[in-house]
Each structure stands twice: as structure tokens, then as C-alpha cells.
Amino acid sequence: MTISLRYAARSDLGLGSKNRNEDSGYAGPDLLVLADGMGGHAAGDMASSTVVAELVGLDGESYGSDEALRRLSSAVDHANARLREEMDHEPDLEGMGTTLIAFLRSGSMLAMANIGDSRAYLVRDGVFTQITKDHSFVQALLDDGRITAEEAEHHPQRSLVTRVLTGREEDEPDLSLREAKVGDRYLLCSDGLPDYVAAGTIESILTGDGTPGEIADRLIAIALKAATRDNVTVIVAEVVDEKSPVSTSPQVVGAAAAHHVVPDADDTQPRTPAEKAAALRREANAPASTGDTGGDGGDDAPATPMLAEEGDRGRFTWLRRSLLGLLVLAVLVVAGVLGYAATQRQYYIAQHNGKVTIYQGISQNLGPIRLHSADTVTDIWVADLPSYDRGKVTSKTMTSGSREGAISIVENLRSDMVACQLQLDGSSC
Known part of the structure; x- marks a missing residue:
């Protein structure tokens, strides 16, 4: 049976000190991508949006199952090489990297690539499971039996990743091919969600009633309620019969939207009260910025004079x-x-x-x-x-x-x- 995807993507800056979103998310008819960037200066958002930009060309194409996995693997390799090119061109970006989870649909199969500690979960027949394995220091401790799952949830080094895309040839994602069944519900999320929200709470929301958009809104809201200090991005997708009505418009969120990876895509705005409250708090705490003076004047229009106090405030x-x-x-x-x-x-x-x-x-x-x-x-x-x-x-x-x-x-x-x-x-x- 050929299937379709009904999807929604949401992202929020979180309540920490970050003044830009380093997560990127893309959801389209045949492609789901989530990346969590890292690095100094503007490197984190540049890394995640660069990788998403390299993968979006896979959406809307028709591939056989094996070909889909090869195409996805090749696209990730090209994206990783692109990171290296960006760092060679701009030294300030050196050291940037990003996690990645990507699903590429082929008929009723999903090709998956995963590297880093962003996660993918699946609900099938009411059973909630994590289908990715973190590439992290804490996961290594778990695998060696040195800590328990309960200790891992609160480990001080739980955000220390051991494998991400950094532009090096040895950056290899985990690749797999899985069958998608009608009724399946998938969640892709950055660590801003599971690091602050218990797995049982995520499961309760993901297995509950609602559209992908409603569930994505609830997940963002609960992360903000838990005072997430990190950017938080989620993509929720449901597998439906191909005859079911679905949207074919891609949704782009986070840094990928800010960098206009897909210029015509809808950059989802805050919808829930929690998101709006968080946005208002950030606006209230942000320094005032000069705006457009309006009118027909271009770059040659006289600028508004800056008072001495404003200059001092700017320097402070x-x-x-x-x-x-x-x-x-x-x-x-x-x-x-x-x-x-x-x-x-x-x-x-x-x-x-x-x-x-x-x-x-x-x-x-x-x-x-x-x-x-x-x-x-x-x-x-x-x-x-x-x-x-x-x-x-x-x-x-x-x-x-x-x-x-x-x-x-x-x-x-x-x-x-x-x-x-x-x-x-x-x-x-």
C-alpha cells in the first residue's frame, strides 16, 4: 500500500540565553529533516541550515527503496562536505557541526539517516519506542553498563555528543530502512525536548488525540513549561493512506527558515499561549533596535541622529x-x-x-x-x-x-x- 505523510514542524528559541535559533527543521511530503547546530559565533545556525538546504532537493522525487537509502546517504555526504567548504571559506565558522535526523519516503518505506543526539520516536499500535540511538558520551556509559537509564537522564555530561556532522570524511551517520504503516506516528526532536521533559510525558502527548500540528504545539508548550534552556524543535508526522487529504506545502522552521532555505515555505509562528508568552518575555528582555524610518527614502535617506546617551547605551x-x-x-x-x-x-x-x-x-x-x-x-x-x-x-x-x-x-x-x-x-x- 502506498502511503502519504501528514506533518507539522514547530520550533522555539527556548528560555535560555541564546539569542538565535540553532535548530533547523523541514517537513515535506516525502522528506522530514531535523538538525541541531553547534559552534561559536553564527556557526550553529549556519551548520544546521546548510545541511537542511543540501537535503531539501530530495523532497518530491520518486525513488525505489534501495535507491532512496543511497540518495539519502549521498546527500548527507554532500551536506557534510558543504560544511567543510563553508569553514574553509570563513575561518570564524571553524569547529561548527550539527546533529541530523532525516527520513526520506519511498512508497511505503522510510529511509533514515541519524547522527548525534537528536531523537526520533515512533508510536505504532499504541506502543511508544525510541528508534534512534544517541551518539553521546552518556549513551556510551549506558552501553558499557557504567550508569543506569535513570542516572543518564540527569547526568551532567548528557549533552556531550561523540559523533556529529563536522565536515570530516569520517562523519558517518547510522543508515536504515524501515516499513511505514498506516496509523504510525513519528516524532523528530532536538534535545531541547527530552533533556527537559520526561519520556513518559512525551509518550502521553504523542499517543494522545490530535492532529500533528496540535501535538507539535503541545510538545513545544510542555518544553517551555519545563523551562527548557535550549532551542527546542519538533516534527510530528502521521502515516496515512495515500487517498487521505494531506498538504503538500513544506514547512521550514528555525535557522533554516531564517536563512530562507525554502523561500516560499511557511515559517511557523508561535501558536500556543506558552509560545507567545515565551516570545513576549524574550522581546521584553531584548535591547531595543532601530527600525525602518519608512517613506520612499533608500540607502541615501538621512539617518536619525543618535544621542550621546544612546551611544553610551550601545557601547554598554x-x-x-x-x-x-x-x-x-x-x-x-x-x-x-x-x-x-x-x-x-x-x-x-x-x-x-x-x-x-x-x-x-x-x-x-x-x-x-x-x-x-x-x-x-x-x-x-x-x-x-x-x-x-x-x-x-x-x-x-x-x-x-x-x-x-x-x-x-x-x-x-x-x-x-x-x-x-x-x-x-x-x-x-
Whole structure:
């Protein structure tokens, strides 16, 4: 059965200190895209809108299922290369990056690409599931069994991502192909929603009654009610029979709308009381800006003279923003240092050049930053270990919170090896 998508996209600046939206969202008949940008200066919004701009050309085209996945993968590669070009052209953008979730429809199939910690959820037959896996430091801790799911929800480094699009060739998204069924409801969201709103609350809203637009409005409203300090963007899409009436007009929100990725698209304005209240609070706290003087005058029209007090106020505003920027930078640096220090209190056992080795740190990398280093290369050959121990060494599942604990693990491996070689337990190497 051929299906159609009924969709809605919403985005809000949030209640934090950000003065621009670094999220970008696009929802069209065959394509859903959400990106959460990061980086200094104007880099975050530039990164997310650049990637969305590179993908929108996929909408409205007809592809076979396998071709759709290849086209989506190729488009993400081109978008990533475009980020590199932008940074090479404008050095101030160096270091920018963005998460990405994209769905491309092909008949009744959805090709999906995901990288970063933005999320996609699915409601099918009333069952709510998360269908993406975060590429984050906290997710790595979860995978290794070092923390519980409850601890992950409030972990201080939960926003530390390990894989995003940064313009490097090794930035590879997860790719998959899934069947879409009539009645399915999808949610794509930036971390401004799940970082502040409990999964149970998101589930309650997403499984409730309402159109995609109404549900998207409720999700934005609950994020604002939870005082989200981050930009928050959601895309809600329902799978319907192709005969059902649907809109074919794309919706573009966030930085992609500000950068006019699709000039004729509807940049959704705040609709709910919570969104309007948040917008009014931001306007009330924002410094006054000069507006258009009106009339028929062009660039040559005389400007309104600025009083001395206005000039002083402008300089004070600039100074205040500069100091705030330095403070934010200092906080980020401290958070990064503390996060890195936390990883270096961990140890794990792996192999190096065929020998059992104690590594300090964790087995993941944070982009180009290595979070581990060889501490001690032992004289134990991995090939001499019993098969069970070999598997644990190669899978890097033996971890310890101290170097002494790691040494103890190695000594246990040595004992197992000796016992195996002497066949004291009846086994063989």
C-alpha cells in the first residue's frame, strides 16, 4: 500500500540565553529533516541550515527503496562536505557541526539517516519506542553498563555528543530502512525536548488525540513549561493512506527558515499561549533596535541622529554581551575539562599489537579527541587466553574505576591463561 505523510514542524528559541535559533527543521511530503547546530559565533545556525538546504532537493522525487537509502546517504555526504567548504571559506565558522535526523519516503518505506543526539520516536499500535540511538558520551556509559537509564537522564555530561556532522570524511551517520504503516506516528526532536521533559510525558502527548500540528504545539508548550534552556524543535508526522487529504506545502522552521532555505515555505509562528508568552518575555528582555524610518527614502535617506546617551547605551550593551560571551565560553571550557577528567578516571582492558593492554579512559572518541591512551602493555598474548577471556578483551567489556582494579583484572586473566595451559580445569586454549 502506498502511503502519504501528514506533518507539522514547530520550533522555539527556548528560555535560555541564546539569542538565535540553532535548530533547523523541514517537513515535506516525502522528506522530514531535523538538525541541531553547534559552534561559536553564527556557526550553529549556519551548520544546521546548510545541511537542511543540501537535503531539501530530495523532497518530491520518486525513488525505489534501495535507491532512496543511497540518495539519502549521498546527500548527507554532500551536506557534510558543504560544511567543510563553508569553514574553509570563513575561518570564524571553524569547529561548527550539527546533529541530523532525516527520513526520506519511498512508497511505503522510510529511509533514515541519524547522527548525534537528536531523537526520533515512533508510536505504532499504541506502543511508544525510541528508534534512534544517541551518539553521546552518556549513551556510551549506558552501553558499557557504567550508569543506569535513570542516572543518564540527569547526568551532567548528557549533552556531550561523540559523533556529529563536522565536515570530516569520517562523519558517518547510522543508515536504515524501515516499513511505514498506516496509523504510525513519528516524532523528530532536538534535545531541547527530552533533556527537559520526561519520556513518559512525551509518550502521553504523542499517543494522545490530535492532529500533528496540535501535538507539535503541545510538545513545544510542555518544553517551555519545563523551562527548557535550549532551542527546542519538533516534527510530528502521521502515516496515512495515500487517498487521505494531506498538504503538500513544506514547512521550514528555525535557522533554516531564517536563512530562507525554502523561500516560499511557511515559517511557523508561535501558536500556543506558552509560545507567545515565551516570545513576549524574550522581546521584553531584548535591547531595543532601530527600525525602518519608512517613506520612499533608500540607502541615501538621512539617518536619525543618535544621542550621546544612546551611544553610551550601545557601547554598554556591546560590553555586556562580550562579557557574557566570555563567561559562557569559560563555562564550556570548564565543563569540557571536567568531562574529560571524568573519562580519565576510568580504565579498560583491550589488546595492543596482540598483547593484553590496560587503557586509561573510555574506548570512545569525541570527534577528533581521543578519550583513551595505553597505560600498560602486558606480556600476556591475547591469543594465549581462553576463548571466553579473549572475547571479553577484544570486545573491551572489562572496565574498572581505578588502575589497581584494572591490574587485578589482568592478573585474573593471567591465572586463567596459566590454568588453561596446564589444563587444570579440563579445558584447552
